[in-house]
Amino acid sequence: MQDYNKILSNIKKEEYSPFYLLSGKETYFIDSISSILVNKIVQEASKEFDFTTFFGQDTRASDIIESARRFPMLSKYNLILVKEAQNMRASEYDYLANYVSQPSNHSIIIFCYKNKEFDKRKKLYKNAEMYGKCVNFKGVSDNQLFNWIKLNASNIKLDISPHAIELLVSNIGNNLSRLDSELKKLKIIVSESETVDKQHIEKYIGISKDYNTFELQNAIGMGHFTKAFQITKFLNTNPRENPVFLVLGALHNYFQKLILVKSGGNEMSKVGINPYFFGEYKKAAERFSVKQISQALEYIMKADLESKGIGGLNKKNTTILEELVIKLFSI
DSSP states (O other): OHHHHHHHHHHHTTOOOSEEEEEESOHHHHHHHHHHHHHHHOOGGGHHHHEEEEEGGGOOHHHHHHHHHSOOSSSSSEEEEEESGGGSOTHHHHHHHHHHHSOOTTEEEEEEEESBOOOTTSHHHHHHHHHSEEEEEOOOOHHHHHHHHHHHHHHTTOOBOHHHHHHHHHHHTTOHHHHHHHHHHHHHHSOTTSOBOHHHIIIIIOOOSSSSHHHHHHHHHHTOHHHHHHHHHHHHHOTTTSOHHHHHHHHHHHHHHHHHHHHHTTOHHHHTOOHHHHHHHHHHHHHSOHHHHHHHHHHHHHHHHHHTTOSSOOOOHHHHHHHHHHHHTTO
16 A cells, blocks of 8 residues: 555655556456546546547457557646556557656656556566656555545545444455445445444445344354344344355454454554454454364365365355354354
């Protein structure tokens, strides 16, 4: 995220690069930078003349270069956006690399290479690194999500409670595009004098404040079987909104943190737990031995394999989740 914030800072100061090679699995950052650059540079009156969009599969490097060599008519810069650049023929990259080594000072190219990292051995990468801006965006880890949501909410002046953030983390996961969309929706709906809490999340996003993945892991951690099984039943009634992979991922992350709590004591920075919830994690960690937590992680990994149809009977995901909860209370 450091590279992302640095690029945004430079854009704000109107310090542009002639060529942006944006690649990686986390497409949110690529889309965000592209959108911000377009909104910052392209004026409505000049859009038809000084802004060109290409799509990788149908594009040759010569087309991009031809556009980049043109002088802008109404704007200061001629902006070229190359979408889905990963679908371009690899043979085109070297041709484009030659342009990047001597770019036009009145054009800006945004090269969006999604879902994988651009090959650093390629001439285009090396030239982009030398003469432009080259960034590979990886996904935000589970431990960083809480602070990411908090920061993004702050940026749009949205006051949100820790419990509301945890609901978003545990039920949406690291789908940054959706998280960003939900925060913007809450900003529009919730009045400035209010703090977004669990009730708002339930009402406007559709995540139950009582029956969700966050409450499930807490019920398991505190040893409340009846509540945990009720939540599991509720989640199973709507598998589309509560996919089993997301529930299993949250539970796996939860027990991993319990091991870190047991080994790291009170050093919250080591375990990646928000201070607001550290007490709950510490209580849960005290209930389990390291051996029991290791067993829980094994059960969760086995459930994950079963949900993918590996290593056993072809069980329904609802059955897999219910059986897992029973096993977690038997350790």
